[in-house]
Amino acid sequence: xxxxxxxxxIRTLRFLxxxxxxxxxxxxxxxxxxxxxxxxxxxxxxxxxxxxxxARTFGKPLEEVFQWTEPEK
Amino acid sequence: MSFREKTHWVALxxxxxxxxxxxxxxxxxxxxxxxGVYAAIGMLIPVTIIFLxxxxxxxxxxxxxxxxxxxLKEDERExxxxxxxxxxxxxxxxxxxxxxxxxxxxxxxxxxMLNILLATLVAAELIRVGSQLYxxxxxx
Numbered sequence: 412x413x414x415x416x417x418x419x420x421i422r423t424l425r426f427l428x429x430x431x432x433x434x435x436x437x438x439x440x441x442x443x444x445x446x447x448x449x450x451x452x453x454x455x456x457x458x459x460x461x462x463x464x465x466a467r468t469f470g471k472p473l474e475e476v477f478q479w480t481e482p483e484k
Numbered sequence: 485m486s487f488r489e490k491t492h493w494v495a496l497x498x499x500x501x502x503x504x505x506x507x508x509x510x511x512x513x514x515x516x517x518x519x520g521v522y523a524a525i526g527m528l529i530p531v532t533i534i535f536l537x538x539x540x541x542x543x544x545x546x547x548x549x550x551x552x553x554x555x556l557k558e559d560e561r562e563x564x565x566x567x568x569x570x571x572x573x574x575x576x577x578x579x580x581x582x583x584x585x586x587x588x589x590x591x592x593x594x595x596x597m598l599n600i601l602l603a604t605l606v607a608a609e610l611i612r613v614g615s616q617l618y619x620x621x622x623x624x
Contacts (some may be wrong), residue, residue: 426580442559445486445620454622 414453416481421451424469424476440464487546489620494542496613502535503606510599516592520595524602569616573608578602579612 421467425431433451434444440461449455450465457465508525512522547554558566588624 412549439501442561443556445489446561448561449561458560461560 415475417457418453419450419477419478421447421465424471428469436465436468439468442456486620487550489617490546491543492613492620492621494538496617498535498538499613501538502531505534506531514521514537514594515599517594517595519619521582521598522591524595524598565616566617568619569612572615576611577604580607
């Protein structure tokens, strides 16, 4: 599977949010625990809506949760 | 493993068990006769039972063990997996329909055509469930 052109800091942000579990984050965002795990591992590219919901859960702007890593052409 | 992934595994095993039994035990020597058609229809009753029993028991068992997950609606990733699997299952369906058209033009018996239809259905379902399990495992 092709690597996604962005990384994320969800794991760190969960840890900093009273060690929130993947299940708890999933519940707040409206997705399953497995989907949060897939996003964290860079195996699934979430929709813009879910990305915003995750960022809002942590009270952060989108760019602090997801970072574009592909070199610009 | 999510509730849906577990029920997909049960479906795969039930499908292989039920239709594996059917294709292994169908009386192929009478496939070209009227009795061949009735044999296929008659065998579909135990096939349905063999398929449904593990599905019902498995789904109930997993739902009892994790009721919260069982009541969750499909999220966006699961919907994508669902759609991808259904899309891939379209191809064996088309091939099966063409195989049946060819069998019809060749004047094959009703028993042959019925079995081609059943094989088409099984192949499409195996591709659908199998590909969905693959995407669940891969983390798509």
